[in-house]
Amino acid sequence: MTVWDRPEPPARPVPLDRERIVAAAIALADEGGLEAVSLRKVAARLNAGPMRLYGYISTKEELFDLMVDAVQAEILPEERPGDWREALRDLAHRTRRTVLRHEWLADLLGGRPSLGPNGLAVTEATLAALDGLADVDTALRAVEMVSAYSTGAIRREIANLRAGRATGLSERDRQRAAGPHVTRMLATGRYPALGRVVHDATHVDAEESFATGLDWVLDAVAARLHRT
Template sequence: MTVWDRPEPPSRPAPLDRERIVAAAIALADEGGLEAVSLRKVAARLDAGPMRLYGYISTKQELFDLMVDEVHAEILPEEQPGDWREALRSHAHRTRMATLRHHWFADLLGGRPALGPNALAVTEAQLAALDGLADLDTVVRAAETISSYVIGAIRREIAGLRAERATGLSEHDWQRAFGPHVSRMLATGRFPMLAKFVHDGTDTDAATSFATGLEWVLDAVAAKLSRPSP
């Protein structure tokens, strides 16, 4: 039985419910990452005994599942756009913005499907946007392709932000600090394409890079959807 199927115990002697528990856990994760979350720390934030939480949540994994589903509520669109590209574009950007608010969410993206009601509603909206545009297998592969890009791009961006926080160096500061080493390596002539990229490439911010890559993926999916079935 999943945590969503299991009823909550009576809220006594002090008010407590899964909603408050999850909110406290998300606050801890926002402050210090998933490693900052434990049932003991959540209980302390709620001024409750740790054993009381086990009436609502059996394991730390269940707590993570509930946290993930709560963030999916931020991703779920208020209304479904009529155009499939706009629907999936909106989903991608909403996922990115939710992850920028909750960096720990990147660590729990991908893998086995999330099964909470909000996560299932998000998946339903993605598939519904593509419904009728191709056979079911093609629709599922299209959704998976877009999702793979979104997850990969978001994880890369969050990794960069974590590196900045860990080192105290912004991207500009890091480039300046390691610039002399890169220049020496490029001067050897062993990396002509890298040299061309460094000297002539266009530097774009994370939001622009994400949006551009997403449009390329949507173009590729559109081409596949418009191709007649064999």
């Protein structure tokens, strides 16, 4: 039985329900990451005894499931774009923006089934974008490919943001600090392809990089849809 199937206990003197518990947990995670979330800390924020929470949530993993589902509501668009490509692009960008607001979500993306109502709605919206355009297996592989790209790119962006905060340096400054070492390594001649990237590649910000890569993935989906 999932946490969504299990009824909540009756109200007691201190008002408490899963929605309030999850909101408090999200606030803690937004402030300090997942390591800042525990049932004890959530209970303290709600001025409730820790044991009270176990009537609503059995484990911290269940709490994480509920937190993920709650913020997935931010991914859902108010209206579904008519074009499949625009629909998938919009969902990917909305996912990225949601993770940037809740960085802890990057640690849980793709790592657990989305069985809550919002998670299922996001999955439905994603699959519905390709409904009728290809057989179900082709549509599923396409959705998995777009999701794999989005998850990987978003996690890399969050990792770079965290590295910057840890060092106090921007990505450009970290690259500049590593410059002497990289220059010495390139001078050995063992890394010619990397050397061309270092000297000739155009620097773009994370949003532009994400958008470009996403368009290339959608181009591949379009080519497969055309063949089928």
